[in-house]
Amino acid sequence: MTESATSPDDFAATAQDGAQKKGARQAPVLAADGRPLKASLNRALRAQKMRALMLIAPLLIFILVTFVAPIADMLFRSVENQIVSETFPRTVMSLEEWDTDGLPGEDTYAALTYDFVEAAERRLHTRVGSRLNYETTGMSSIFRKSGRDVGDVGEAYADQFIALDPAWEDPATWVTLLGSQDWLRDQAEWTADATEARSADMVFDISEPRFALATAPRVLLPETADAYRSFAQTIADVDQDSPTSEEPWNSVYLALYRDLMRTDAATIAAYDGPGRDLLVAADAAVDGFEAVDLQALYAEMDDGWVEMPIWETFEAFSDPYTAGYFLAAVDLQLTPDGIEAQPENQRVYILLFQRTIFMSLMIMGMCVLLGYPIAFLLSNLSMRASNLLLILVLLPFWTSLLVRTSAWKVLLQQEGVINDILVWIGLVADNDRLALINNQFGTIIAMTHILLPFMILPLYSVMKTIPPTYVRAAKSLGATNWTAFWRVYFPQSIPGIGAGCILVFILSIGYYITPELVGGRTGTFISNRIAFHISTSLNWGLAAALGSILLALVLALYWVYDRIVGIDNVKLG
Amino acid sequence: MKLKNLMMMTAVAGLAAPAAFADAHMADSVTFVSWGGAYQSSQINAYTDPYIAANPGVQVIWDESSSEAVARLRAMNEANNLTWDLVDVEAADAIRLCDEGLAMEVDHDEILAPAPDGTPASEDFGDMIVSDCFIPQIVFSTTFGYRTDMVPEGVAAPTSACDVFDVETYPGRRALNRNPIANMEWALICSGIAYEDVYDMLETEAGITMAFAMLDTIKENTVWWTSAAEAVQLLADGEVFMGSSYNGRLFAAIAEQNQPIGMAWDWQMLDLDGWIIPAGLPEDRLARVMDFLYFGTDTQRLADQAAYISYGPARASSAPLVGLHAELGIEMAPHMPTEPSNAANTFVNNYVWWADYRDDLDSRFQAWLAQ
Numbered sequence: 001m002t003e004s005a006t007s008p009d010d011f012a013a014t015a016q017d018g019a020q021k022k023g024a025r026q027a028p029v030l031a032a033d034g035r036p037l038k039a040s041l042n043r044a045l046r047a048q049k050m051r052a053l054m055l056i057a058p059l060l061i062f063i064l065v066t067f068v069a070p071i072a073d074m075l076f077r078s079v080e081n082q083i084v085s086e087t088f089p090r091t092v093m094s095l096e097e098w099d100t101d102g103l104p105g106e107d108t109y110a111a112l113t114y115d116f117v118e119a120a121e122r123r124l125h126t127r128v129g130s131r132l133n134y135e136t137t138g139m140s141s142i143f144r145k146s147g148r149d150v151g152d153v154g155e156a157y158a159d160q161f162i163a164l165d166p167a168w169e170d171p172a173t174w175v176t177l178l179g180s181q182d183w184l185r186d187q188a189e190w191t192a193d194a195t196e197a198r199s200a201d202m203v204f205d206i207s208e209p210r211f212a213l214a215t216a217p218r219v220l221l222p223e224t225a226d227a228y229r230s231f232a233q234t235i236a237d238v239d240q241d242s243p244t245s246e247e248p249w250n251s252v253y254l255a256l257y258r259d260l261m262r263t264d265a266a267t268i269a270a271y272d273g274p275g276r277d278l279l280v281a282a283d284a285a286v287d288g289f290e291a292v293d294l295q296a297l298y299a300e301m302d303d304g305w306v307e308m309p310i311w312e313t314f315e316a317f318s319d320p321y322t323a324g325y326f327l328a329a330v331d332l333q334l335t336p337d338g339i340e341a342q343p344e345n346q347r348v349y350i351l352l353f354q355r356t357i358f359m360s361l362m363i364m365g366m367c368v369l370l371g372y373p374i375a376f377l378l379s380n381l382s383m384r385a386s387n388l389l390l391i392l393v394l395l396p397f398w399t400s401l402l403v404r405t406s407a408w409k410v411l412l413q414q415e416g417v418i419n420d421i422l423v424w425i426g427l428v429a430d431n432d433r434l435a436l437i438n439n440q441f442g443t444i445i446a447m448t449h450i451l452l453p454f455m456i457l458p459l460y461s462v463m464k465t466i467p468p469t470y471v472r473a474a475k476s477l478g479a480t481n482w483t484a485f486w487r488v489y490f491p492q493s494i495p496g497i498g499a500g501c502i503l504v505f506i507l508s509i510g511y512y513i514t515p516e517l518v519g520g521r522t523g524t525f526i527s528n529r530i531a532f533h534i535s536t537s538l539n540w541g542l543a544a545a546l547g548s549i550l551l552a553l554v555l556a557l558y559w560v561y562d563r564i565v566g567i568d569n570v571k572l573g
Numbered sequence: 574m575k576l577k578n579l580m581m582m583t584a585v586a587g588l589a590a591p592a593a594f595a596d597a598h599m600a601d602s603v604t605f606v607s608w609g610g611a612y613q614s615s616q617i618n619a620y621t622d623p624y625i626a627a628n629p630g631v632q633v634i635w636d637e638s639s640s641e642a643v644a645r646l647r648a649m650n651e652a653n654n655l656t657w658d659l660v661d662v663e664a665a666d667a668i669r670l671c672d673e674g675l676a677m678e679v680d681h682d683e684i685l686a687p688a689p690d691g692t693p694a695s696e697d698f699g700d701m702i703v704s705d706c707f708i709p710q711i712v713f714s715t716t717f718g719y720r721t722d723m724v725p726e727g728v729a730a731p732t733s734a735c736d737v738f739d740v741e742t743y744p745g746r747r748a749l750n751r752n753p754i755a756n757m758e759w760a761l762i763c764s765g766i767a768y769e770d771v772y773d774m775l776e777t778e779a780g781i782t783m784a785f786a787m788l789d790t791i792k793e794n795t796v797w798w799t800s801a802a803e804a805v806q807l808l809a810d811g812e813v814f815m816g817s818s819y820n821g822r823l824f825a826a827i828a829e830q831n832q833p834i835g836m837a838w839d840w841q842m843l844d845l846d847g848w849i850i851p852a853g854l855p856e857d858r859l860a861r862v863m864d865f866l867y868f869g870t871d872t873q874r875l876a877d878q879a880a881y882i883s884y885g886p887a888r889a890s891s892a893p894l895v896g897l898h899a900e901l902g903i904e905m906a907p908h909m910p911t912e913p914s915n916a917a918n919t920f921v922n923n924y925v926w927w928a929d930y931r932d933d934l935d936s937r938f939q940a941w942l943a944q
Contacts, residue, residue, distance in 0.1 A: 123674030133932045140932035141776075144672060346936075348943040414746075415811045438796050521797055521942055529943070535644045537935060 075551075078544035081322040083131050084314070087124045088115040090226075092318040095311070100336050104311055109294035110223070110258060113153045117251045118230045120147040121238055134539050135324055135333065136313045137346075142304040149301045154254030156292045161253050164285050167278055174252075175244050177275035178228050183212040187244065208242055216273045220263065227255035260286040312336045325545035349529070349546065353553070356526045359444060360508040366448040367455040367504045368497060375459035375496070379466075390460070397453040405517045408446040412437040412518070438520030446518050447508055454507060455500035462496030498565050506554055526550060599861040602632040603658040609637035610802050611825040615881035616661070618899070620869040623877075627868070631861070640800065642666060646675045646851055657851055658862050661710070664703050664845040665754070668928035671706035676849040678705040684863055686871040688890035697872070701845055701887045703924055708870060709847035709887035711878065714910035714919075715755045716841035718808050718823040719743075719815040721833045733839030733918070735763035737815050738790060745814030748804045751797035753938035754927060755817065755842040758920055760787035762840060772926050775934070785941050797942065808834050824883040824908050828901060838915040844922040847887065883908035 028036035053060075085092045090111035098104045119125040129143025161168040175184070186209040197204035211232035218225045231252055232243035260268070260283045268283045298305035316334050317324060324334050331347040332339050341347070374393070378386045396404060411417045414433045422428040436442055466489065474484040512527045519528070526546060533543035561567070605621070607613040613635060621633045638645055642662050649655050662670065670676035681702055685694035695702060701709035717734055724730045728742055737747055737759070749756055761771045761780060764787045774780030796813055798804045804818035805826045820841065826832045848870070850862055868874065875886035876894035883905055886892060895905055906912055910919075 123672065126669070126672050130932050133936065137933050137936050141929040144929045147672065345944070346940045348940050352943065413810060413812050521792075521795075524943075532939065535641050537932075537939070538644050538647060 074540075074544050075548050076544070077541050078325045078548055079321045079323070080541065081131075081317060081324070082320045083124075083128055084318050085320055087119050087128050088112070088314075088318075091115050091314065095315050095318060098311070098315065100312070100315065103295065103306060103308070106294050109298060110254065112298075113150065113251050113254060113294065114223075114227050114230060116146070116150045117153070117249050118234050120150055121234050130538065132310075132313050132317060134328065134542060135317060136309050138304060139310060139313060142302045142310060146298075146301045146305070152250060153294065153297055154250035154252075154257075154292075156290065157257040158250045158253035160289045161256065161282065164282060165278060168253075168282075169247055171244055171246055171248075173275060173278065174228060174248055177273075177278070178213060178217050178225055179243075180212040180214040183209060187242075191244070207240070208236060210236065211243055214273065216271065220267065220271055221256065221259040223255035224252060224259045227252045256282070257286060257289065325541040326549070328542055329545040329549055349526070352524075352526045352529055353549070355440075356509060357553075359440060359447075359523070359525070360505050362444050363447045363451060363508045364501050364505045366444065367452055368501065370448065371452055371455035371459055371500065372493075372497070375456050375463055378456070378460050379463035380468075393453055393456050396449070401450065401513060402517075404450060405446055405514050408442070408449070408518060409437060412442055412445065437518050438523070440519070440523040442518040442520070443515045443523035443525075446514050447511060450514060451504045451507055454503045458499040458503065459493065459496040462499070463493055466492045494565075498561075502558070502561065505557070509554060510550065598857055599864060600658075600855075600858040601630055601861075602634065603858060603861050603865070604634045604636055604656060606636045606638055606642060606657050606660040608639045608661060608801075611822055611829075611882055612819070612884075613637065615821075615878050615884075618881050619878035620865075620874055623874070624865055624868055628864075643669055643675075646670060647673070649851070650675055650853075655851055655853055658854060658858050659865070660849050660851060661846060662849055664707060664709075664847070664924035665922075665927040665931060667707040667847065667849050668704045668924060669931065670849055671704045672928065675852055676706035677852045677854070679708065679850065681708070684866060686867050688872050688888065690890070692890065694870075697888045697890050699889060701847075703845065706849050707845075707847050708849070708866060709845055710870065710875065711846050711884035711887055712843060712911060713846055713884045714820045714841040714843045715750070715817055716820050716823070716910070717815055717817050717837040718805070718826070718834045719837060720745075720808060720811060720813075721835045723811065723814045730835055731815060731837045733837055734759045734817075734842075734920075735840065736837060737817075738763050738787060740791060740794065743814060745794075746812065747791055747795040748798055748807045748813040748816030748818075749791075749795050750801075750804075750817055751799050751942065753934040754922070754931075755920075756788060757781075757784045757934065757938070758842065758922075759840060760784035762920065763787060768920065771920075772923050775926075775930070781934070781937060785937075788941075792942075808832070820908075820910050821882040821884045828898070828903065828908070836915075838910075839918045840920050841910055841915070842920045842922050843910060845887065845924065846884075879905055879909070883910075885909045885911045 028038065031037045031040040033040070091108065094108040094111040095104065098108065116125060119128065125143050125147045126140070129140040129147075132143070133140035158168075167173045175187075179187070190206070190208055193206070194204050211229060213225050213229050228243075228248060231249050235241040235243065235246055260279075263283070265280075265283055268279055271279065295306055304310050312335065316336065322334075327334055327339060328342070329349050331342045331350050333342050374389075378389055378393075381389065409416075413419070414435065414437075416436075418436060419428065419433045423430050423433065428434055436445070470488050470492070471484050474488045475481075479487065509525075510527050511525060512531055515524045516528050516531070519525070527550070530543045530546050530550075533539040533546070558567075605616075607616055617635070625631050625633065636657065639661050642660050643666050646657070646660070649657070660676075667676065671678065681695045681698065682693045685698075685708065687693050688697040698709050701712075703709075717731070717737060719731050719736075721730065723745055725743065731737075731739075731743055736743055737749075757775055758771050761774055761784050762768060764783055766774055766780075766783075775784065796807055796816075798807070798816075801818045801822050804813075804816040805822045807813045808816050808818075808823075809826055809830070809832045815837070820836070823834060823836060827834050827836070848866065850859070850866075854862065870888075872888055872890045873894065875888050876891040876896075878884070879886055879891070879895040880897065880899040886895065895909070897903065898905055907914070910916065
């Protein structure tokens with residue numbers, strides 16, 4: 001090889017090489033460092049992209065954390081329903097075997113008792129009541145009322161066991177019968193330490209070891225063991241009480257009665273753990289106990305417990321995820337027979353969605369009608385004059401929203417300026433003044449005013465870019481003023497109308513403050529309803545479902561707009 | 574196990590002395606929640622201003638969110654970030670918050686001052702303590718005001734809540750609270766249901782239908798308010814002829830602002846209002862709140878409040894101390910809801926019933942209103 005790169009041989013070789021490459025096609029183009037050019041380019045671009053991503057990372061993370069995540073979390077609430085199965089797990093399990101004709105059996109009422117007593121102690125029952133009340137009106141009061149009395153269920157059995165042997169009243173009996181050896185030992189140590197500390201006048205703030213069940217009774221007396229564990233752990237969590245010093249809840253005696261009734265004497269006799277004699281004696285006596293009808297007890301607390309709706313609702317909403325909120329948001333409900341329409345007197349959401357869209361369209365239309373001439377004027381005046389007028393457009397834009405809305409109240413109310421003028425002119429009788437506020441009319445007027453700048457500004461910036469020569473050319477070719485405007489000027493201003501309409505419509509569909517203040521009963525939007533459910537009724541699931549639907553609606557309308565007008569035709573300037 | 578416990582014990586014992594000192598330390602800044610307007614001013618004048626004068630350096634921040642207290646407290650509980658220290662709520666809300674474990678249960682005799690004659694607080698407040706979490710302040714009523722200059726000629730001025738449904742005698746628009754409390758009771762009692770039967774009726778479908786039928790007669794003609802100040806403003810502007818509001822707000826418009834408004838006292842809805850302490854306050858803030866409560870709910874303070882607003886003090890021992898309006902110098906007693914001439918027909922709000930049925934009726938009422 002010669003040193004010269006331009007030798008004829010070399011040149012020929014290169015040309016040949018190139019031809020070969022062309023023929024092969026597959027062979028990659030190499031970069032200077034011998035890597036394929038494509039990969040090399042990708043690498044360089046990736047580094048660039050990474051750098052760009054790093055630069056926007058703070059903003060991206062900020063938006064994800066403060067905007068996307070909360071919204072996603074909120075929207076997720078529209079399907080969440082763990083509260084029922086978490087608070088009433090035994091009842092939900094028991095209802096799985098229920099065949100939905102006729103009331104559930106005693107087993108379900110017993111399961112309900114164990115769940116309810118714990119929930120009432122932990123103060124969770126009212127939340128479940130509120131949750132079920134969203135689906136079937138009347139549930140909340142049943143749960144709240146019963147929460148005060150449910151502790152008495154099983155009292156009759158407690159009395160009978162204690163009458164049989166006062167040892168059943170002694171917390172120690174229960175602890176030795178049901179507690180695991182490990183726990184009993186740890187607990188005894190803890191008690192000793194606590195006593196020692198107290199006698200030495202020292203602060204002792206180590207919490208008591210958490211109660212654990214022994215194995216044998218868990219098999220022998222499953223309901224009792226479960227009910228007692230629920231009791232022991234709940235009192236420790238809620239009141240920092242110890243099972244060693246508290247008599248169990250009445251529901252534990254109910255569980256013991258049910259266990260002993262179910263288990264035959266031989267099985268009990270075969271048990272050889274602590275408290276055997278007590279158990280054998282109780283098992284012998286339990287057949288003679290006066291039985292209590294749980295269903296009747298619940299009927300006494302509230303008739304609702306022996307009627308079908310509560311159990312149907314319980315069953316329908318026991319799953320951890322539900323479509324119930326979304327159904328409610330479109331005036332439907334989930335019943336045992338499938339999806340049905342809500343009763344007539346509860347249907348409001350479809351109406352509100354329709355009203356929201358109708359009024360937003362009205363406001364958008366009004367904004368176009370009022371904003372177009374103003375923008376036209378602004379773009380055709382001299383710079384000085386148009387700047388002055390533009391400030392007049394922007395001035396209300398910079399004024400507080402509340403001030404502007406309140407100003408409309410003063411103007412529009414029955415004793416307000418506009419009515420006064422109309423009466424003074426004689427158009428309206430004094431005793432028959434127009435209702436201009438606290439209705440749809442008021443909302444449309446006030447919101448048109450508030451959103452007008454959002455229409456004028458994009459229109460103005462688009463009109464500014466339309467060369468006046470076009471209209472002049474049209475006129476010189478013989479077009480009338482109207483034809484020149486309609487055929488030449490107007491089509492060029494359409495992107496501005498599009499941008500203004502999208503802005504105004506999307507802003508107004510989610511507007512909240514103004515309709516709340518001037519809308520009265522008939523002029524409020526779906527957003528006011530969402531706010532009501534967030535802050536007053538606390539039905540966050542339904543609020544989330546309504547919000548999701550509203551979001552989907554806006555996206556769908558945006559898509560339709562894109563198909564019809566084309567989003568490329570939107571200009572903000 | 575034993576060894577570990579002992580080690581921790583000694584460690585804790587070593588800290589015991591400074592910890593005891595820290596217990597006595599009280600937070601310097603607290604957030605109280607109330608209803609705004611004339612009522613909150615009366616609390617500032619009668620309770621917190623004297624308290625701050627006696628404890629310089631303490632800062633009280635007011636939040637006017639009592640109408641949303643239940644929702645906000647539940648949200649704070651979920652977010653595990655409690656920013657309120659003392660919340661003023663109506664009795665029914667106090668019961669609800671207590672049921673849900675969002676308010677702290679208190680021993681009234683232990684934390685509140687006894688009456689000057691030594692009567693323990695629980696006896697001095699008596700029946701007003703409707704829940705273990707509730708520290709009563711005042712008795713108020715929701716009642717009707719009307720425009721004296723808009724009464725039709727030749728007709729006697731309205732005297733009763735039932736006149737609100739009489740659109741023939743008293744034409745003109747109405748203002749009513751945008752929630753079912755009081756409205757449902759008035760609708761039934763004015764439909765001819767006996768006082769004792771009202772709440773029993775409201776538990777039945779027939780009763781609810783009947784109440785809505787009565788409210789339907791004025792539904793179109795009514796402005797539904799969400800804050801009591803709104804109702805008074807509507808009356809002052811002459812926008813409505815008759816409107817319900819809290820008697821203290823109406824009093825402020827009549828006596829302090831000389832508006833042409835009269836009171837229709839019959840079937841006024843008596844209710845209680847008081848403090849609750851949110852459950853789960855940190856120790857230093859709780860200590861400050863307890864210190865304030867002992868001072869701010871004593872006999873003299875409750876009586877002082879009545880000099881600024883016409884609500885009855887919740888302590889029996891405060892009643893004899895109620896005197897003149899702090900600025901106008903007029904006798905306050907005739908403006909109190911409990912004054913015999915005002916209380917000829919009084920409806921006592923069954924807050925326990927409302928605590929149970931609020932959710933049920935709210936959903937019905939809001940749906941009715943939206944349709």
